[in-house]
Amino acid sequence: MASSILSDCSSCATSRLLPLRRALHPPPPRFRPSPAPAPSLTRPLSASPTPLPLLPRARRMAALSAAAAAASSADPATALADASAKIIDGKLVAKQIRDEVGVEIARMKEATGVVPGLAVILVGSRKDSQTYVRNKKKACEAVGIKSYEVNLPEDCSEYEVIKNIATFNEDPSVHGILVQLPLPRHMNDENILNAVSIEKDVDGFHPLNIGRLAMQGRDPFFVPCTPKGCMELLHRYGVEIKGKRAVVIGRSNIVGMPAALLLQKANATVSIVHSQTKNPEEITRQADIIIAAVGVANLVRGSWIKPGAAIIDVGINPVDDPSSPRGYRLVGDVCYEEASKVAGAITPVPGGVGPMTIAMLLSNTLESAKRIHNFK
Amino acid sequence: MASSILSDCSSCATSRLLPLRRALHPPPPRFRPSPAPAPSLTRPLSASPTPLPLLPRARRMAALSAAAAAASSADPATALADASAKIIDGKLVAKQIRDEVGVEIARMKEATGVVPGLAVILVGSRKDSQTYVRNKKKACEAVGIKSYEVNLPEDCSEYEVIKNIATFNEDPSVHGILVQLPLPRHMNDENILNAVSIEKDVDGFHPLNIGRLAMQGRDPFFVPCTPKGCMELLHRYGVEIKGKRAVVIGRSNIVGMPAALLLQKANATVSIVHSQTKNPEEITRQADIIIAAVGVANLVRGSWIKPGAAIIDVGINPVDDPSSPRGYRLVGDVCYEEASKVAGAITPVPGGVGPMTIAMLLSNTLESAKRIHNFK
Numbered sequence: 001m002a003s004s005i006l007s008d009c010s011s012c013a014t015s016r017l018l019p020l021r022r023a024l025h026p027p028p029p030r031f032r033p034s035p036a037p038a039p040s041l042t043r044p045l046s047a048s049p050t051p052l053p054l055l056p057r058a059r060r061m062a063a064l065s066a067a068a069a070a071a072s073s074a075d076p077a078t079a080l081a082d083a084s085a086k087i088i089d090g091k092l093v094a095k096q097i098r099d100e101v102g103v104e105i106a107r108m109k110e111a112t113g114v115v116p117g118l119a120v121i122l123v124g125s126r127k128d129s130q131t132y133v134r135n136k137k138k139a140c141e142a143v144g145i146k147s148y149e150v151n152l153p154e155d156c157s158e159y160e161v162i163k164n165i166a167t168f169n170e171d172p173s174v175h176g177i178l179v180q181l182p183l184p185r186h187m188n189d190e191n192i193l194n195a196v197s198i199e200k201d202v203d204g205f206h207p208l209n210i211g212r213l214a215m216q217g218r219d220p221f222f223v224p225c226t227p228k229g230c231m232e233l234l235h236r237y238g239v240e241i242k243g244k245r246a247v248v249i250g251r252s253n254i255v256g257m258p259a260a261l262l263l264q265k266a267n268a269t270v271s272i273v274h275s276q277t278k279n280p281e282e283i284t285r286q287a288d289i290i291i292a293a294v295g296v297a298n299l300v301r302g303s304w305i306k307p308g309a310a311i312i313d314v315g316i317n318p319v320d321d322p323s324s325p326r327g328y329r330l331v332g333d334v335c336y337e338e339a340s341k342v343a344g345a346i347t348p349v350p351g352g353v354g355p356m357t358i359a360m361l362l363s364n365t366l367e368s369a370k371r372i373h374n375f376k
Numbered sequence: 377m378a379s380s381i382l383s384d385c386s387s388c389a390t391s392r393l394l395p396l397r398r399a400l401h402p403p404p405p406r407f408r409p410s411p412a413p414a415p416s417l418t419r420p421l422s423a424s425p426t427p428l429p430l431l432p433r434a435r436r437m438a439a440l441s442a443a444a445a446a447a448s449s450a451d452p453a454t455a456l457a458d459a460s461a462k463i464i465d466g467k468l469v470a471k472q473i474r475d476e477v478g479v480e481i482a483r484m485k486e487a488t489g490v491v492p493g494l495a496v497i498l499v500g501s502r503k504d505s506q507t508y509v510r511n512k513k514k515a516c517e518a519v520g521i522k523s524y525e526v527n528l529p530e531d532c533s534e535y536e537v538i539k540n541i542a543t544f545n546e547d548p549s550v551h552g553i554l555v556q557l558p559l560p561r562h563m564n565d566e567n568i569l570n571a572v573s574i575e576k577d578v579d580g581f582h583p584l585n586i587g588r589l590a591m592q593g594r595d596p597f598f599v600p601c602t603p604k605g606c607m608e609l610l611h612r613y614g615v616e617i618k619g620k621r622a623v624v625i626g627r628s629n630i631v632g633m634p635a636a637l638l639l640q641k642a643n644a645t646v647s648i649v650h651s652q653t654k655n656p657e658e659i660t661r662q663a664d665i666i667i668a669a670v671g672v673a674n675l676v677r678g679s680w681i682k683p684g685a686a687i688i689d690v691g692i693n694p695v696d697d698p699s700s701p702r703g704y705r706l707v708g709d710v711c712y713e714e715a716s717k718v719a720g721a722i723t724p725v726p727g728g729v730g731p732m733t734i735a736m737l738l739s740n741t742l743e744s745a746k747r748i749h750n751f752k
Contacts (some may be wrong), residue, residue: 028482190594207594211587215629218566218583243652245659251640253591261590264627264648269659271647272640276619283621283645 085343088233088312094355097232101362103144108366108375109144116369117146118176118202118361119168123161123187124154129180136178139358145365148174158187160194160215169197175372176202176365180258202226202364205253213261221371222364227259229356230291230312231266237345239289239310242267249273249280249333250294255314259291282305292333302338311339311346314353379594439512439643461719464609464688470731473608478519481708484751485520485744492745493522493577494552494737495544499537499563500530509559512554513734519696524550534563538571539594551748552578552741575748579606579739580595581629589637597747598740603635604687605668605732607642615665615686618643623663625649625709626670631690635667656667656680661740678714 007133109115118140122133133149137346140147148171150164161179168174175199183189204224212220225230234241250256256272264270270287273280284290284304292300293314305311315333332349340346348351370376474616498509509525516523524547526540537555544550553576559565572670574584580600590595599607610617622644626632633646640646644665647658660666660680668676669690681687691709708725716722721730746752 136442207585207587207591210588210590211583211585214586214590214633215583216627216633218631243654249593253593257590257592261586267650268653269647269649269653271645273645274641278619 014231052130054228084165085311085340086237086345088237088310088345088347088352090229090233090347090352090355093233093236094229094359096236097356097359097363098139098143101359101366104366104370105144108370108373112373112375113291114369114373114375115144115146115173116176117148117174117243118173118178118365119148119150119170119174120178120180121150121161121164122180122309123152123282124184126182127177129182131232139362140365143362145174154184157177158191161187161192162345163303165195166345169195169200172372175369176200178203178361202361202368204364210253210258210261213258213265216265217374222368223262223360224254224258225357225364226255226293226314226353227291227362228364229287229353229361230255230259230314231262232360233312233347233353233356234289234310236238237310238330239345240287244268244288246270246285246289246291247284249284249290249300250329252293252316255293256291259267259293259314263289263291291332298333298335300334300339302335302342305339305342307342309342311343312353313349315348316349316354391539393489397454401683407736414729418551421422428528440714461687461716462613462721464613464686464721464728465524466605466609466723467727467730469609469612470605470735472612473732473735473739474519477742479733480742480746481520484746484749488662488751490745490747490749490751491520491549492741493524493547493550494554494741495524495526495547495550496554497526497534497537497540497544499528500560502558505558506698507699509556512734512737515738515740519564519738521548521738524686530560534567537563537568541571545571545576548579548748549690550576551745552576554579554737564596568724579732580634580738580740585638586629586634589634589641592641598744599736600630600634601692601736601740602631602669603638603667603731604736604740605729606631606635606690607638608736609688609732610665610686613686615721617665620644620664621662622667623660625660625666625668626690627674628669632667637689639665639667666710670709673707674709674711676710676715678711678718681715681718682718685718687719688689688729689723689725692725692730 049133066260069300087186105116116285118136120133120136122129125140137147137149144197152160152164161183165179167176179192179196179288181189183192193205194207196203196206198206198221201209202222202225204210204222204330205219209220209222209224212218213223241263246260246263248256248260248263248270251260251272253272256274260270260272271283271287273283277283281301281304284300285306287306287309289310289312290300290305293313296318297315297317299315300311300313301302311334313332313334313336316330317332318328319328319331328348332347332352334346337347379657387725406423464546471737481492494512496509496512498505499606513523513525524544528536528540537559541553541555544553553572555568555572557565559568569581572579572582574582574594574597574748577585578598578601580586580589580596580598585596585598585600588594617639622636622639624632624636624639624646625646627636627650633649636646636648647659647663653659657680660676661682663682663685665686665688666676666681667690671691671693673693673695675691676687676689688711689710689712691707693708694704695707697703697705708723708728710722710725712724713721
C-alpha cells in the first residue's frame with residue numbers, strides 16, 4: 001500500500017488532474033466512506049480502550065498517543081520511513097471509538113434494558129450503496145446497536161420513502177434514521193431528508209442541525225459524521241485548534257461546510273477554498289490545519305503546505321492502476337508523498353478519515369439513544 | 377459631521393481602544409440600527425426610483441450609480457474632499473429600496489387587496505428599544521405596511537410572549553413577526569425566537585433559516601436584515617464578489633456569521649476574523665471586500681486595508697465627544713479617516729449600513745406577503 005501511495009503524485013497521476021477551476025466542483029459520492037471495512041490492527045492496543053464519556057479529553061488523548069506510538073511499528077502506514085509527518089491513524093482511532101461505543105452500549109443496556117437502534121433506508125440497487133449499508137449493519141452488530149433495514153425498489157414513489165421514514169420516526173426502538181444517498185433521480189432529496197425527525201437525524205444533514213451548528217450559543221442535535229470524524233482525529237492527536245489558521249478545501253453540505261463551521265466553533269480562524277478561489281495554493285499555505293474535502297486526486301501538493309501543518313484528507317479518489325487486481329487504487333485529495341515531507345501530521349488514504357465516518361455514526365446513534373432515554 | 381469623523385482615529389480616540397483580544401467580543405446591541413431615522417436626501421434622485429423586481433440587477437446598479445453620482449455633491453459624506461474612496465451611500469440606497477418596496481406594495485394591494493402586515497413585540501421599557509420600534513413603525517407606515525404592536529411589561533412571563541407570538545403566527549393579516557431584542561434576562565431568547573413561524577421570521581434568525589443559508593442548493597425563507605443590507609450595498613455599487621477574497625470581522629449570529637455565509641454563497645473566498653484570531657491585520661489586508669461587524673470603535677486602521685478594497689462598516693459605536701450636544705458621537709469599526717484614503721469604496725458611519733437594516737426589514741415583509749399570497 002505504501003509504495004503505491006508514494007507514486008501518486010508522479011507525472012502520470014498528475015497528468016490526469018482536471019483543470020483546477022473545473023475540477024474543484026465536489027462530486028458528493030466520492031466523500032462516502034471507503035467500501036472496504038477498516039482492517040483491524042495487527043497488534044492489540046497497548047493502552048486498553050476506555051469508554052468515551054468516562055475519561056476527560058486530555059486523558060483520552062494521552063491514551064491515544066501512547067497507543068499510537070506503541071502500535072506504530074506494526075502499522076503499515078508508518079512503514080513510510082522517509083516521511084517526516086506524524087501519521088494520523090484513522091483506523092486506530094476508529095477502532096478505539098467503536099470499542100468505547102461498545103462499552104457504553106453494554107453499560108446502558110445493563111442499566112436501562114435499552115438497546116440503541118439504527119434504521120437504514122436503501123432505495124434502488126446500486127452496488128456501492130448496498131456495500132455501504134452492509135458495512136454499516138456489520139459495524140452496528142459489532143458494537144451492539146440493533147439494525148433495521150428497509151429496501152425499496154428504484155421506481156418507488158417519494159411518498160413511499162417518506163411513509164417509511166414516518167414509521168421509524170414513531171418507533172421508540174429506533175434512535176437513528178439514515179437514508180442512503182444518492183437517491184434515484186426522480187426523488188427530491190430535500191423533501192426526503194427533511195422528513196427525518198430532527199431528534200433521530202444521526203447523519204446531521206437536516207438544515208435545523210446545520211443552523212444550530214453555525215450559530216454561537218446553540219448546539220446541533222447531531223454533527224454530520226465525516227466532519228465530526230475529522231475533528232475527533234485532530235482532538236485525539238492533540239492538534240491545537242483555538243487561534244490557529246484553518247483552511248477547508250471544498251464546501252459541500254456533507255463535509256466541507258460543516259467542517260468549516262466546526263473549526264470556527266472551536267475558535268480557529270477559518271477560510272474556505274472552493275472552485276471559484278483564485279489563489280488556493282497561497283491561501284492554503286497559510287494554514288496550520290488543512291481539511292481537504294474536494295474529491296480531486298492529489299490536488300494539494302507539497303508547495304501548498306505550511307511546514308508543520310496538520311492535514312486531514314477526506315478525499316477518496318480512484319485512480320487507474322493496472323497493477324492492482326481491481327484496476328484502480330484509492331488516493332486522497334492531498335499528494336501524500338509530497339505532503340508527508342512538509343506537514344507535521346497527516347491522515348493516510350485509505351486508513352485516515354474513511355474508517356472514522358462509520359465510527360461517528362455509531363457514536364451519534366448511541367448519543368441519540370442516551371438523550372432520548374435521558375441516560376448519562 | 378465630516379470633521380468629527382476625520383478626528384476619530386487620532387490619538388485620543390485610539391487610546392480608548394480596548395486590547396484587541398478582549399475587545400473583539402462583539403456586544404450585540406451595538407449592531408442595532410442607529411436610533412435616529414435616516415435623514416432624507418437634500419436633493420431628489422436624478423434617476424427616478426424603480427420597483428425592485430421590475431429591473432434586472434445590472435440596470436438597477438447603473439441607475440443607482442447615476443443617482444449616487446448626481447446626488448454626491450449634496451451628500452454631507454462626500455464633503456470629505458481628501459478621501460479617495462467612493463462613498464457607499466446607505467441613506468441613498470435605503471431610500472431607493474423603500475421607494476421600490478412602496479411601489480410594489482401599491483401594485484400588490486391594487487391587484488389582490490392584500491396589505492403586508494408586520495407585528496412587533498416589545499417586552500419592557502428600554503428607551504433604545506422603544507426608539508427602534510417607533511422607527512420601524514414609521515418606516516412601515518411610509519411604505520404602506522400595516523404595523524401591529526404588542527407591548528408587554530418587563531416582568532411578564534416567557535409563556536405570555538410565546539402566546540402573543542402564536543396569535544400572530546395564526547393571524548393571516550400578519551406576514552412578518554419581529555421580537556425586539558434584547559429580551560429581559562429572565563427569558564430564554566432561543567425559546568422565544570424559535571416560536572416565531574419560520575414563514576414569518578422576517579428577522580431571519582431562526583436556526584432553520586440559518587441552516588438553509590449555510591447549505592448549497594437551499595435558500596432561506598428570509599435573510600437577516602443587516603447582512604442582507606451589506607450585500608445589497610455591494611451589489612448596487614457594482615462591487616464584484618465572485619472569486620474575490622472577503623474578510624468578515626466578527627462572528628455574531630446577527631451580522632458576522634450570516635454575512636460570511638452570504639459572501640460564501642456569492643462565491644467569494646471568505647475568512648472570518650474574530651476574538652481568537654492571532655493576526656487580524658495581516659488577514660484583513662488580503663481582502664478585496666471587508667465587512668466589519670465587531671463593535672469596536674476604529675479597530676480597522678488604514679494599515680489593515682488592501683488598496684482598492686470595498687469596506688462595509690457595520691459598527692455603530694458611541695465615543696465621547698464633549699463638543700456634541702449629546703456628549704458623544706457615533707463612529708464605525710473602521711477608522712474612516714485612514715481607510716477612506718486606501719479603500720476603493722467605503723460606507724460612512726452614520727449613513728452607511730444603519731439605514732439599510734430597516735429598509736431590508738420592509739423588503740423582507742413585502743417578500744413574505746408576496747410568498748404567502750403567491751403574488752409575483
